[in-house]
Amino acid sequence: MVLEQQEAIIEAVLFSMGESVELEKIAEVLELSKEETKKIIYGMMEKYEKENRGIQIIEIEDAFQMCTRKEMYEYLIKIAKQPKRHVLTDVLLETLSIIAYKQPITKLEIEKIRGVSCDHAVNKLVEYNLVCELGRLDAPGRPLLFGTTEEFLRSFGVQSLEELPVLNAEQVEEFKQQAEEEMHLKLDV
């Protein structure tokens, strides 16, 4: 195996692991001795340094790790500071409305209403702190229950959940009738 390939393997290993990797393990992958492997890695460290690369390899005890160079921090901060475009998509809004009106509710129940998996949507809403876990349902599998947060009430200008406009039995009846009418219409055609 040529040096170029050995270096490529080390680069790929350190990159994909993210954390520090023991010299012994790297040597095993290359089927080389620890000393030979160390020599190659030292060579790479020098090369990265000389080329002023954005990443570097550091040695921690008997392990090596790939990380960004300190000089790069200010640019990374710039990336981190860029406002993330968080938006409440239709999917998120629908899921939020179901949770708001039917809380406490499990993911399964939300899925039943919407007809599609809601994992992603619920997770996003939790991340946005509009929805939180309320505990677990006392049922097989003990599924998590979700409800809206105080932050939700605040941002929608509601004092308490009682203030949410209620969807009552009459309205449900109305929907049913509408649906039936639509069906009859279809049959008439």
Added chain:
Amino acid sequence: MVLEQQEAIIEAVLFSMGESVELEKIAEVLELSKEETKKIIYGMMEKYEKENRGIQIIEIEDAFQMCTRKEMYEYLIKIAKQPKRHVLTDVLLETLSIIAYKQPITKLEIEKIRGVSCDHAVNKLVEYNLVCELGRLDAPGRPLLFGTTEEFLRSFGVQSLEELPVLNAEQVEEFKQQAEEEMHLKLDV
């Protein structure tokens, strides 16, 4: 800023973010136009390739992401944990290919093409984050519309939807020819 430093910044950003980073964000950090930034990244991609590095930069829609090179796989698998990948059954793959080519599409339309109910398949694909809801169709019942995700592009190694193999009348023609050839074969026998 010299090119060397610009490249170092891009390398550091893509390395530490791990995920795909939008071209726009990278351009902002560099204080360059999107076109100029793209040119630099393309240059880096070429260089990585030429130097047979262990890592590469891939383009996914209007974003870039750093990952290992395919050739490294056999070495990496000795040490890195293979990320959990979902096994896609034929049903899921068929449904996914219909969604990929006909997006945005409703469940009903998928069912029409496959001749079988697709509820389960679509839900699984949503769960695997290969497919997502794109909104609702402005038609009676307001059915959900589905399309593919960035994860779809990534896990199928496709840069953008345009890159998907073309499905056109010619191909239908090809099928027709195949069928005809098969028939002739039969007649010859």
Added chain:
Amino acid sequence: MELTVKLQVFEGPLDLLLHLLEKNKVNIYDIPIVEITNQYLEYIGEMKRQDLNIMSEFLVMAATLIDIKSKMLLPKEETEEEEEDPRAELVQKLLEYKMYKCMSYELKDRQMDAERVLFKVPTIPDEVRQYEEPIDIEELVSDITLTKLNAIFKSVMKKQVDKIDPIRSQFGKIEKEEVSLEERMVYLEEYAMEHKNFSFRGLLEEQSSKMEIIVTFLAILELMKTGKIFISQENIFDDIFIESRVAA
């Protein structure tokens, strides 16, 4: 050969149909409908034990095939207009399905290739992470009002109502039998001893669920068989009178 066909699982009626066309090496544009229909029916005849839901989809196709077959057997009407081949629609469907099936193989290949690439979890240095800005909920919510949220909820619920199957929704739930026959018999025997003569309807007024009524009726039959009670009815559909035969 036949065994493999039997064991093969098809994704749907179109999948099965394509398989039959390939097996018979026939042109998709010129389906020998009589032959294919027979083979198709033969296959689904062997599927009997399959799930009814899946089966129904295969049966729809069977009906379509038979419909096409009968149209093709009928003598053509002598009209000026050129008649459309009754198979045309099916051919289009098969072609489209075949295309996507073909693409799904292509996708599978690509996925296997793409799987050989490894990604990295974000490793953002702590110094940088501290700068991550919190999510601004005010901005996120911005123009969405409670009224709007309510409207969204209503439309979602309406959608759900639309989806309810008008027939199956009437089926109700199957609940676990809460009353056992033994319990009912003991209860009824005691009741009979206490009341001596009583009417069946009167007894039923206390029962709530259909299941309870059925079990009570079974208990009566059981007790009658063992001679513990005697029942009489004047006319059909009249009330049934029950008389205890057990000495108090």
